[in-house]
Amino acid sequence: MALPKLNDSPKYELVIPSTQKAVRFRPYLVKEEKVLMMAMESQDEAQVLGAITDTIAACVDDNIKISKLTTFDVEYMFIQIRAKSVGESIELNMACKECEHQTAVSVKLDDVKIDVPKVSNMIELSDQISIEMRWPTYTAMLDSSVKGAESSTEQTFLIIAKCIEAVHTEDERIDFQDESYEEQSSFIESLSSKQFEGIRDFLDAMPKMEHTTQWICEECSLENEYTLQGINDFF
Numbered sequence: 034m035a036l037p038k039l040n041d042s043p044k045y046e047l048v049i050p051s052t053q054k055a056v057r058f059r060p061y062l063v064k065e066e067k068v069l070m071m072a073m074e075s076q077d078e079a080q081v082l083g084a085i086t087d088t089i090a091a092c093v094d095d096n097i098k099i100s101k102l103t104t105f106d107v108e109y110m111f112i113q114i115r116a117k118s119v120g121e122s123i124e125l126n127m128a129c130k131e132c133e134h135q136t137a138v139s140v141k142l143d144d145v146k147i148d149v150p151k152v153s154n155m156i157e158l159s160d161q162i163s164i165e166m167r168w169p170t171y172t173a174m175l176d177s178s179v180k181g182a183e184s185s186t187e188q189t190f191l192i193i194a195k196c197i198e199a200v201h202t203e204d205e206r207i208d209f210q211d212e213s214y215e216e217q218s219s220f221i222e223s224l225s226s227k228q229f230e231g232i233r234d235f236l237d238a239m240p241k242m243e244h245t246t247q248w249i250c251e252e253c254s255l256e257n258e259y260t261l262q263g264i265n266d267f268f
Contacts, residue, residue, distance in 0.1 A: 043094040047113045050147045050240065051103045051168060056095040058110075060118035061088050082175050085111050085264075103168040108242040108264040109147050116142035123267060127248060127259060134252035140261070145244045152238045154198075156231040158224070164209075165198040166235050193221060193232055 043057035061069070065088045072084035085107060086099050092114050102110070121143050126135040154166045173195040194217045197209040209217060224232075243262045250257060261267060 045113075045117050047110060049097070049102070049106050050109055050149050051106050053149075054095075054097075056093050056097060058092045058094060058114055058117075061092050061114055065091055066118070078175060082171065086171065088114065100170060100172050102171060103239075104171045104174055105147050105168070105240050105242050107171040109145070111264065112142055112145055112242065112267060125246075125261075125267075127246070127257065129250035129253060129255055129257055131255045132250065132253045134250055136248055136251045136257075138246055138248045140244065140246050140267070142267075145242060145267075147240050147242050149240050150238050152235060154235070155201075156228075156235060158228050158231075161203050163201045164232075165201060165206075166196055166232065167198045168239050169196050169236075190218070190221060193236070194218070196232075196236065197221075 043059045045059070046055055046057050048055050069084045069088060072080040075081075086102075089102075089107065089110050090097075090099050093110070122139050122141050124137050124139050127138045128135050155163055156166060157163045169192055174192065176191075176195070194209075194214070197217075199209055200207045200220070209220075212220075221229075241262055242264070243260050245258060245260045247256065247258045249255070
């Protein structure tokens with residue numbers, strides 16, 4: 034006699050921040066939690082990324098392309114799945130900015146929100162040419178070429194190349210990712226400072242997963258405030 038299957042059906046819904054698409058999901062199971070714990074113990078960023086994205090793929094019932102999710106999509110979706118899996122609140126040890134005493138602070142994961150600004154993804158370079166942008170994906174940010182960049186400037190240029198979706202001319206739409214890296218670099222380096230500033234402004238406007246928490250230090254009674262940013266701050 035076969036054992037019954039447990040916890041297979043999606044029970045919750047979340048909205049992907051970048052697309053505003055609603056998807057159904059289930060809490061992660063022990064098999065997924067085991068992989069996550071092993072990845073966290075390894076302290077290997079690539080393993081952690083793989084475990085997080087694999088968990089999202091396993092838990093989300095609807096058809097989504099994990100590789101197309103932005104950095105803030107992945108962080109937000111994982112936090113929401115985790116909230117329904119192990120508890121809707123987490124307890125973090127926060128250091129007082131005055132005496133550095135650590136106080137246990139409870140943070141409700143349901144309160145964590147992402148506000149996506151209304152920013153055009155089209156940047157006009159001239160009367161005849163414009164570029165179509167996209168937010169950086171989580172996988173692009175941890176791409177081996179990006180992580181292996183010799184300087185922060187080189188890393189920035191590599192990320193920008195991955196964020197240009199297409200170049201539009203009067204006659205055609207050229208898929209930027211179909212071009213060689215040499216062609217991509219040559220195009221970016223040919224931009225004027227003003228044109229490049231438009232790209233920087235778009236990337237600077239990228240939303241972040243953040244949540245401001247407040248607490249009173251148990252040692253010196255000072256009122257503290259701290260803004261959690263990114264997935265690492267929530268663990």
